[in-house]
Amino acid sequence: MAKIRVGAALAVLGALALTGCSGAADASATHGVAIVGYSVLEEANQGVEKAFAQTAEGQGVSFSESYGASGDQSRSVQAGQKADEVHLSLEPDVTRLVEAGLVSADWKDNATDGVCTDSVVVFVVRPGNPKHITTWADLTAPGVQIVTPDPASSGSAKWNLLAAYGSVLAAGSDDAAAQAYITSFFDNVVALPASGRQATSTFTSGKGDVLISYENEAILARQSGSDFDYVVPDSSxxxxxxxxxxxxxxAVAEKWLAFQKSAAGQKLYAATGYRPLASVADQTGEVTVEGAMDPAHPFPAVPTLLTIDGDFGGWDAANAKYFDAEGGILTKLQSAAGF
Incomplete structure (x- = not known):
């Protein structure tokens, strides 16, 4: 099968800045789509929107867009912000809108279980990885400074912290050991920005030795000229x-959503570092993704790849156990660390 250089094909994405801004034509018309998304998605959507507009179903479609921290975006829609589609970091941010009567209860009843984009948690490090950070244990070494977003506002922060906690459980240890690890982890945290995008900006400005981030965010930042490396840990x-x-x-929003999940749409998301959804991965062919550590093999297999459903009981259970405002394990550990 021919190799497809999706990274090069989307030249429009090559010079994208990492600071948040959005806005397009009025999406209130029949052929408009108002997207409310989480911060890291902003640049990735541009190439997908451009390609959709070139299809028969997407001709004449305009987009209006709003991007920010996932939890904040969800609450904005709940409060009345216009949206045809929400594309958020976490399932609970959509569940909030189901409970508010704004999204249908059957939103997950489809081939992708309501998922539009996939990635994995990675370590973003300084060029050449001078502190030799390759494992979760390395993050708690003396003198290592960690940047990760704040779970109070950021969906990516919750993924990051569960990946950290789960790495201890996956190694055969118990909750007590995982909590001890997170305590040491927070001892090394030097910044908790409000969103994944702000965390990247904090790191690229010179703060910290390692940024816990999405793989796709790391790849996009490198495409945009950021000078750093990233490591895909053995447990993620x-x-x-x-x-x-x-x-x-x-009316056109359903067609837009279908295009996002299609092999064509997923190939375009891969251009900015997202891993193709399992439902269409065998249709996307080989991809070369500029900005990846190995562009010809951009998405290395993860030996221990945890899932929210398989390892944490789904988001309802995980949110209650780890992130409840009063009794969540990770909430309490974060508070004890002074954040």
């Missing part, structure tokens, strides 16, 4: 970003 967590249509959505 599959990041599954949820997408759903909001009730009263425009």
């Amino acid at each position: 967590l599959l990041i599954e970003n949820s997408c759903a249509l909001v009730k009263g959505h425009s």
Whole structure:
């Protein structure tokens, strides 16, 4: 099968800045789509939107867009922000909108279980990895400074912390050992920015030795000129970003959502570092992704790849156990660390 250089094909993405800004034509018309998404998605959507507009179903379609920390975006839609589609970091951020009566309860009843984009948790390090950070244990070594987003606002932060916690459990240890590890982890945290995108900006400005991030965010930043490396650890967590249509959505929004999940759409998301969804991965062919540590093999297999459903009981259980505002394990450990 021919190799497809998706990274080079989307030249429009090559010079994208890492600071957040959005806005397009009015999406209130029949052929408009108002997207409310989490911060890291912003640049990735541009190439997919451009390709959709070149299809018969997407001709004349305009997009309006809003991007920010996933939890904040979800609450904005709950408060009345216009949206045809929400594409958020976490399932609970969509569940909030189901409970508010804004998204149908059957939003996950499809071939991708309501997921539009996949990635994994990685370590972003300084060029050449001068502190030799390759494992989760390395993060707690004396003098290692960690940057990771704040789970109070950021979906990526929750993925990061569960990947860290789960790495201890996956190695055969218990919750007590995992909690001790997270305590040491927080001892080395020097910044908790509000979103995944702000965390990347904090790291690229010179703060910290390692950034815990999405693989796709690391790849996009390198495509945009950031000078750093990244490491895919042997134990990581599959990041599954949820997408759903909001009730009263425009007529074309369903076609847009289908295009995002198609092999063509997933190939374009791969251009900015997302791993193709399992439902169409065998249709996307080989891809070369510029900005990846190995562009010809951009998505290395992870020996221990945890999942939110298989290892944490799903997001309802994980949120209650780890992130409850009063009794969540990780919430309490973060508070004890002074954050």
